[in-house]
Amino acid sequence: MLNIVVCVSGGGTNLQAIIDGISAGTIRNTRIVGVISNNAGAYALKRAEQNDIPGFCISPKNYESRADFNQALMDKLAQLNPDLIVLAGFLVILPQQMIATYRDKIINIHPSLIPSFCGTGYYGLKVHEEALKRGVKVTGATVHYVDEGTDTGKIIFQKAVEVLEGDTPEVLQKRVMEQAEWIILPKAIDEIAMKEN
């Protein structure tokens, strides 16, 4: 059984796709042992609660220094002891120590076809705003392992999504989620879980 911790900051639709995948059996051999949010108001924490998954808020606002926040995050992870950490819209710069401790055990979903529209400053709606500004006709999403760089780790899956005439960032974000993110993130977890056996 692959024990996963899902780290979130916002709405948690990717978390929901994981929860749904586990109940539908499309994600096999996997259990969510905890959800960690850096934001107390994240709807993702509600989703955890509704599904009887332990949810934790670890916010930089509650710590005197970044080092204290990083330590609290590391302590919580150590307690939960995951086989895999899934960053599902977690908008926090990871402590170096976390990347080193969980090498090849952290994956992230990014809402573009890496290496386009990724790296520092490219997150959430901003990614889609930039894609529309550039006028690309195809965008998509990428699941990748996390290393020391920003969105530089080994790519696991990518899925392309068409940009349509008249798209707003919000409309494009929703299409990328529906047609790519909610499909490839569960698929990556299932693949990793099946390799564990």
Ligand code: GAR
């Ligand atoms: C998703 O679109 C995810 O790809 C993106 O944040 C959103 C979170 O939505 N992540 C990044 O931009 C990371 N660089 P959700 O909370 O509804 O899953």
